[in-house]
Amino acid sequence: MGILDDCTAAQVEAITHVNGPLLVVAGAGSGKTRVITCRVAYLIEQGVQPWKILAITFTNKAAGEMKERVAELVGTPGVWVSTFHSMCARMLRKFPDAIGYDRDFTIYDAADSINCIKQCMKRLEIDTEHWPPRGVQATISNAKNEMVDAEQYGATASSYFEQNVARIYRLYQATLEQNQALDFDDLLFHVARLLREDPSFLEYWQNRFDYVLIDEYQDTNHAQYVIAKDLAARHRNICATGDPDQSIYGWRGADIRNILEFVKEYPDAKVVKLEENFRSTKYILRAAEQVIANNTERIDRALYTRKEEGTKVRLVAAADESDEAEEVVAQIEKLREQGYGYGDTAIFYRTNFQSRSFERVLGLQGIPYTIVGTVEFYNRKEIKDILAYLRTLVNDRDDLSVLRVVNTPPRGIGAQTRSALQAWAREQGISLMEAVRRCEEIQTLPARAIKAVSKFKALMETLAGLSAPVPEIVKQTIEATGYLDRVMQSKDEAKEDRKNNLEELVTAAARYLERTPDGDLPGYLEEVALVSQIDEYQDGDGSVTLMTVHAAKGLEFPVVFVTGLEEGLFPLERSTDDRNDLEEERRLCYVAITRAQRELFITRAHARMRFGMVMPAPPSRFIDEVPEDVTEEISPFEGLEEHEPIGEDEGATPVDLAEQGPEEGYEVGQTVRHPTFGRGEVIVRSGAGGRQTILVRFQSVGVKRLMVQYAKLEKV
DNA sequence: AAAACATACATTTTT
């Protein structure tokens, strides 16, 4: 089986271009990832040593899949395939001295980072109410992505906010160093900086790779751009692939210009365009094209497919989010009659909170479903607690983690004692754990506290002394610390869940060891810190997949529901003012549509519960941008045979459809009276005839959803 | 130190 079998001429051109810069501009569904994979295999076949090839992907999942496929194609492992973040972590662990760190530094995730910033703000006596640490973190993160360090930031800070951020940034950075910790942005920033400032670091890594390939180049930020460019500068064998229309990470510092200006950077670059789509039917592709055509910041392209026309894009307008979910489920059931399984189906939404209504209805109907990344496993309290123990074992200078575990579960080291420990550590210029070790020297501590702290110290020494495989260490930590006992003794309603999560953590460690037989605790912690939501996703278990549009990047499904197409939600309200933001929302919509292979539904609700209040939701402008000749409207409730009546009026007889003319219906603004709810105003209506549903805001009980044919309403 | 109670706030999107 040859590498180039089944490839189009354009694909072959991209795969076989051996020397010099190469840009592959590829539309959605054009087999871009396959091209990169084949190219890597081809290079090896041409005699390039596998370990001289570096391929950078967007997620760890994509990296794993690519590695596997290359091994299948040429039977050679050894290609370095990873994400920017994982790659940088490995580079820094190789030369930790270059940044003045230990080899076993800790990686802080976003939550740790915010936590740390919060503490810095408290120390600086900066009001965390007025300036949320989350916002400060985002500002610092952006600066790092632009490779602006704390000093530079301070030098250019003009507003009062910026000046305060500069102070926080400085202390935050100093704290990170003291804790031997790096946040996500540091991983990139330090590597990018070292490549520029440290000649030996630059030389080592430039010589290490002959070929550098970067997938999803449209989503690289400035630091990533610098890293890719500098790594490839010696051999100039850089291959970037991407689709400007799928750039959806601008808010994270991704700079679409990186791909748009690739040819300026490399004037001799070969550019290959892949315009044939192998994924979607004609109707779906037309819809996607017409939507994205409304963007101005783009390279005009003509995508085409040789696939059939297919089914038209179905537009569904539901009454509210519950109705939307019910309608989606009804359509899923209907498609099953046509041979589609649950596993063929994906439900996409703009924001995570929208998953709730779908979860509820799917659960109620007993339909198997998988949510990709809502309450992330590694964000759960019990998991973070145990991970903090493990981090402490690897790097005991990480005060943040030590502080987290020192009295978890409670062991008599209260707030007083903790403050005393912290103060003394600061005074002595030592880490918190060092202060724990020397607690007997602290004059201000009462004997009882010293006893408790000493016990903690002994516990940590026991754990640190374990030389066992990673899953065993995790298990020991959960048990020896008394954490599990504490959970089981508590009256916490979720204690069984917590126990299961802790067991799952041991299993996860075992899986890690299987993948990485020589893996150790530091390696496990690094992997845990850098897993993404999508990395956990496994298809093929026959369940409906729920995820945000962002998470859907790179995936495809036979049946796709793009939900919540409402002004203010998709596009998101805060993105509608700025044209660039709006265009990114539109690209996001384009990404969502182009995930669909055969059946595409675009749904919306007339009203949606937000912040506990029902808000009217006008249709998204993106719906108008889908041409009418590729769409088909589905009236609500179609296919839903048994719709539960609202209220207890079991005896109500359905009104014959024909008997109820449009003049019988309710209009928005109509005042009505209900036997139990009293007076109210119609705020939303949907459906027609006997199946008309209205939302009524009652003076006494708030908003209720009523079906006109069942509710005993009278017009006032 | 833990439970009971109160209130604030959330909705971008993620490595």
Added chain:
DNA sequence: TGTATGTTTT
């Protein structure tokens, strides 16, 4: 609406 965090009470 639901969760997360803080405050009071025991």
